[in-house]
Amino acid sequence: MWDYSDKVKDYFLHPRNVGEIKDADAIGEVGAIACGDALRLYLKVDKKNGNRIVDAKFKTFGCGSAIASASALTEMVIGKTLDEVEKITNQDIADFLGGLPPEKMHCSVMGREALEAAIANFRGTKVEPTEEGAIVCRCFGVTDQKIERVVKENRLTTIEQVTNYCKAGGGCKSCHPDIQKIIDKVWEKEAKPVAAPAKPKKMSNLRKMHLIQETIEREIRPVLMMDGGDVELVDVEGDTVYISFRGSCAECVGSKVTLKSTVEAKLREFVTEELAVEEVNQ
Amino acid sequence: MKRILYVDNNATTRVAPEVVEAMLPYFTELYGNPSSMHTFGGQLYKKINQAREQVADVIGASPQEIIFTSGGTESDNAAIRGTLEANPDKRHIITSRVEHPAVLNVCQYLAKNGYEVTELSVDSQGLLELDELREAIRDDTVLITIMYANNETGVIFPVEEIGQIAKDKGITFHCDAVQAVGKIPLDMSKNTIDMISLSGHKLHATKGVGALYIRKGVRFKPFILGGHHENNRRAGTENVPSIIGLGVACELAKKYLPEEQTEVRRLRDKLENQILDTMPNARLNGHKILRLPNTTNISFEYVEGEAILLLLNELGICASSGSACTSGSLEPSHVLRAMGVPFTAAHGSIRFSISRYNTEEEIDYIIEHIPGVIRKLKDISPYSAEIEELELKASARNS
Structure with missing residues (x-):
């Protein structure tokens, strides 16, 4: 059984802001039923007030933490401007909920993606994740760009972590070498992350x-x-x-x-x- | 503590009070080692053999054909590895895509280490095609390992026919009967299955004990090496209390076997029919007839299984799911995928598995509360329109 925090349980059992906004100014939709979770986020934006989000609602198909993450996200964005919420990361969502089990971090990533999709929808700059970059994980339709992003943002160093955060590599596993290449590429370009795997160049x-x-x-x-x-x-x-x-x-x-x-x-x-x-x- | 309604008996079962009672003296007083030369320990050997007779009796075997193990997983490992070791010149294994991981992962490991494995497919109702088995057999096929009944769907395989096919070709047939023993009658004197795995905690004995039936004359080499226990076929000091408990549990299983076919089946059918009749998005996974009497696996389309389980958990109802989220593997159950269950349903499967300890009142409680759980998740689901469409279709059919 998953070790969910009390806050995750609370947000799952008593989700805030479930539903639709009929005249929403922005809708962000991510995931698919085939992949096991999907999220539709509705935002009502006050354009006269610096694009402030006055209402947010959601509909989720998914597990307990997917529902909790989506509900938490709506609470996090209401009352803030689009420019402010743009900075929300998946880690912020997980932190808001008192943490998520490592295997469930992809739920927080789905929340962040839905928010981005909604903002893009509002601004008229359509986000089509599958068209950006090439598909690496065919089982879950994850692109190299998305993998690169979760690796960078969450300082991931292993394939297992990548799977936990964005599902890539969680199906047939045939893309594991490609995921490893992306991880290697990211950390070669930048300085090695603190929690680098035990393969330092110089060792005693x-x-x-x-x-x-x-x-x-x-x-x-x-x-x-x-x-x-x-x-x-x-x-x-x-x-x-x-x-x-x-x-x-x-x-x-x-x-x-x-x-x-x-x-x-x-x-x-x-x-x-x-x-x-x-x-x-x- | 809140009330617990336990309908997850294919996962594990309540230890029968008679079993606990029978075990207790072997912790407190009779704690000797059966291999000892003194009476205090040595007398336990007789007790173990008594348990061996009880286990043999429930499957129609003779006691010499039973070895005690640490459980179903060890029995499966021992059967597979022990057969291969005893027949080193052959390299091909046949199994099915819907086996328990205790068989499937062993086979997949072997496939990476010098063996060739054929995994037989199942149809949409979870049934095997015997012609596919016949075609898969090769000159170097050493082992067929196929389960008696599936743990997720309860679907029963034609193991007697498989046993005959295997015998005709001189191939060892191992059958993981962990879910079958105690639920349906087994009679090894009337079939040609070479090996059977069974597990204590699936039939109201304790965890950590099981047995492997090896038909007299079947080639086998021990999997666990060490002392001379179990007639040199399984080393390790006997888990005396658990073995005594397993014996009693098998005796009880024999006694209550008719009840499985009548009362347990009646409760299962009531639960299943009520859900399928009243919930338009519910569909049965697995063949309706060729099935264990205690198991039902139902998918609720467009809602997710872990979320259902968590809400059931709040009501004290313990069930399980084949959804991706419960396994942490990101993909729904390999059994449902092998059956080609559509993805709209594969993520929303719930398994209820009943035992003789469940009551009518408990089943009524579940029937009463399931619709509320599904409705709550439907309201959250972005696919609520799809569910409503199913509801409309259902009401049009009924009117």
């Missing part, structure tokens, strides 16, 4: 040793042990990792070549690109 020998050992324990040994094999870390000299195969792996000459490259690939993925693996007999 001690840290490197530690990461190598950790990767072998977590990523490599369990797989080998499944087939009665094993691997042992013998030594590390500079960027050369010396390993020794055990169990069925040690006897199997044919698979050693493949195994060596698998171990190398894993270590390069999780520690540093510079690593090379050498096998020693012990």
